[in-house]
Amino acid sequence: MTGxxxxxxxxxxxxxxxxxxxxxxxxxxxxxxxDRAQVGGSESQGMRTVAAAPAxxxxxxxxxxxxxxxxxxxxxxxxxLPENVTYSDAEKVFRSGDYAGAALLFExxxxxxxxxxxxxxxxxxxxxxxxDHEGAAAALRRTLEVDSTHTKGLLNLARVLLExxxxxxxxxxxxxxxxxxxxxxxxxxxxxxAHADLGMVDEAVSDYRRALVLDHRDAWTMNNLGxxxxxxxxxxxxxxxxxxxxELRPDVAVFQNNLGVALERTGHLAEAVxxxxxxxxxxxxxxxxxxxxERVEPKVAQTTSPEPLDLxxxxxxxxxxxxxxxQMAQEEQEQQKTVGPETVMGEVTGQDG
Numbered sequence: 001m002t003g004x005x006x007x008x009x010x011x012x013x014x015x016x017x018x019x020x021x022x023x024x025x026x027x028x029x030x031x032x033x034x035d036r037a038q039v040g041g042s043e044s045q046g047m048r049t050v051a052a053a054p055a056x057x058x059x060x061x062x063x064x065x066x067x068x069x070x071x072x073x074x075x076x077x078x079x080x081l082p083e084n085v086t087y088s089d090a091e092k093v094f095r096s097g098d099y100a101g102a103a104l105l106f107e108x109x110x111x112x113x114x115x116x117x118x119x120x121x122x123x124x125x126x127x128x129x130x131x132d133h134e135g136a137a138a139a140l141r142r143t144l145e146v147d148s149t150h151t152k153g154l155l156n157l158a159r160v161l162l163e164x165x166x167x168x169x170x171x172x173x174x175x176x177x178x179x180x181x182x183x184x185x186x187x188x189x190x191x192x193x194a195h196a197d198l199g200m201v202d203e204a205v206s207d208y209r210r211a212l213v214l215d216h217r218d219a220w221t222m223n224n225l226g227x228x229x230x231x232x233x234x235x236x237x238x239x240x241x242x243x244x245x246x247e248l249r250p251d252v253a254v255f256q257n258n259l260g261v262a263l264e265r266t267g268h269l270a271e272a273v274x275x276x277x278x279x280x281x282x283x284x285x286x287x288x289x290x291x292x293x294e295r296v297e298p299k300v301a302q303t304t305s306p307e308p309l310d311l312x313x314x315x316x317x318x319x320x321x322x323x324x325x326x327q328m329a330q331e332e333q334e335q336q337k338t339v340g341p342e343t344v345m346g347e348v349t350g351q352d353g
Contacts, residue, residue: 081108090122099129110142117146121153128160136160151181158190167197185214189221196228204228213329216322219245223255226262235265239309240318246275247315253283259311260292268309269300 082105090105103126110119124139137160143153154173161170171194177187192207208225211218222245229238242259249255260275273296279289 081111083108085109085112087113087116087119087122094122094126099126102126103130103132103135110139115146117143117150117153120146121150121156124153124160125156128156133160133164137164149180151177151184151187154180155184155187155190158194162190162193162197165197167194170194171198183214185211185218185221188214189218189224192221193224196224196231201228201232209325210329212322213326216319216326217248219249219252219255222248222318223252223258227258230258230262230265235262238262239266239311240314240321243311243314244318246278247312250278251282253279253286253289256282257286257289257292260289260296263309264292264296267303267306269296269303269305271309271311272296273300 085105085108087109090102090109093105094102103123106119106123106126110116110123113119120139120143124136124143127133127139128136137157140153140157140160143150144157147153154177158170158173158177161167161173171191174187174191174194177184178191181187188207188211192204192211195201195204195207205225205228208221208228211221212225215221222241226238226242226245229235229241239259239262242255242262245252245255246259256275256279260272260279263269263272263275273293276289276293276296279286280293283289
């Protein structure tokens with residue numbers, strides 16, 4: 001090939017390469033223009049603009065990761081109550097100790113016979129025994145909507161409210177009980193419990209005394225009176241009623257434990273050990289008595305105890321005290337009978353007659 005021919009070949013190759021480069025440049029410009037159109041850029045910026053990500057449609061904190069499962073609403077299961085339940089059917093289940101099952105049956109009965117206060121009442125008691133205090137209170141209130149003088153409904157509603165820590169509400173219902181049935185020892189006891197929880201000590205003591213005048217063997221009232229004295233730091237005064245309560249009901253672990261506490265606080269450690277052991281004999285799972293026994297028992301040999309305490313004598317002394325209260329109550333009643341209405345009116349209104 002001559003030199004002239006070689007020059008022509010090189011020229012053709014250069015032209016081809018130049019044409020390819022020009023074509024590539026045009027394509028690049030087209031791509032750049034398309035990118036700018038997508039992001040809203042302008043030709044005059046002189047730089048290629050990178051396409052921005054689209055803004056989130058919700059707040060960043062509200063975005064749920066794709067990997068997290070979405071919450072699924074549980075299917076709604078229709079709650080169906082048994083049909084044609086009789087009071088007797090529900091009562092049998094209650095007496096068997098299946099309180100949740102009894103509650104279901106009494107609810108069905110109460111819906112069928114809403115005018116009968118006893119259906120609502122037993123529903124409330126069943127729920128209470130099953131541990132549902134809110135449901136029990138609601139059912140007992142429905143009892144009172146049907147019969148406002150239902151004393152058992154009033155009494156047990158007060159008890160439920162006391163267990164919920166609502167002493168002020170309980171007080172209202174307990175007062176209605178003793179107004180309707182002034183001879184109800186349980187009513188006076190529950191009223192005393194409400195006053196005690198409210199810190200009204202004198203009123204509580206008076207209530208407990210009235211309960212014991214009505215039933216001189218009411219061990220629960222004796223226990224509650226002793227417990228109140230413990231809470232008030234009056235340990236010596238707690239001993240007689242607790243000694244009498246444990247004498248009447250030695251099988252109740254709570255009574256024995258409270259007696260043990262009063263004995264410990266008065267320095268009678270050996271007697272306290274006996275009481276705590278008696279509590280565990282009555283209920284081996286009673287944790288408070290076990291802890292107290294483990295605390296007190298090692299101290300017996302290390303501490304000089306006072307003279308042995310005769311709990312039987314203390315129990316007898318308290319029984320005699322109740323008899324004196326009964327005598328005083330009878331005397332007060334006789335005095336009220338001898339007072340004429342004119343005298344009573346004068347005392348109330350301040351008139352001199």
